[in-house]
Amino acid sequence: DAGITQSPRYKITETGRQVTLMCHQTWSHSYMFWYRQDLGHGLRLIYYSAAADITDKGEVPDGYVVSRSKTENFPLTLESATRSQTSVYFCATLFVGGGLVAKNIQYFGAGTRLSVL
């Protein structure tokens, strides 16, 4: 199916373990993003990528690592999970649009619900 796929949908892990959340898109959109969503905070940007091999920090990058060796994949790794990283994680791609004015519309995956015990 075309679109953006996140896996796993649900993950339970223990403090100190390494966890990788996967994100795959079939559109070849240049930009990809990782957000976390917590009650009372809305969506906060963790990392983003403008293209393959180009990544940059967002608002809350500490404790996370990303890579983008291929345009279609943008994995997010929690190097040593902590309880404060219990959250719902969303991956998104950006459709810039054509014409004279860019549209900057983002398309979201279904999310990964991560619990760190």
Added chain:
Amino acid sequence: SQQGEEDPQALSIQEGENATMNCSYKTSINNLQWYRQNSGRGLVHLILIRSNEREKHSGRLRVTLDTSKKSSSLLITASRAADTASYFCARNNAGNMLTFGGGTRLMVKP
């Protein structure tokens, strides 16, 4: 930190009524977007309004933008139970980045 807030945080109405949600922001924008999130799902783009536009319509949705007050509103007319969701505004300040607010949780009772 988020650059704006949605108001109210939660809204409960009866089917058929109109729902109005507001979004305020602090810095100038290129455009402002509204997204919808059903429970347990990702966000879905609803509508975009550019900084030089004042009002935009899409079906039962009406969005207004007042750049002098740095605020926007989303009106859903003749609401349905299926409109129950969280609604987020997102500001495009520069480049390709969006900043999301905390959202408004809308419940439409049948």
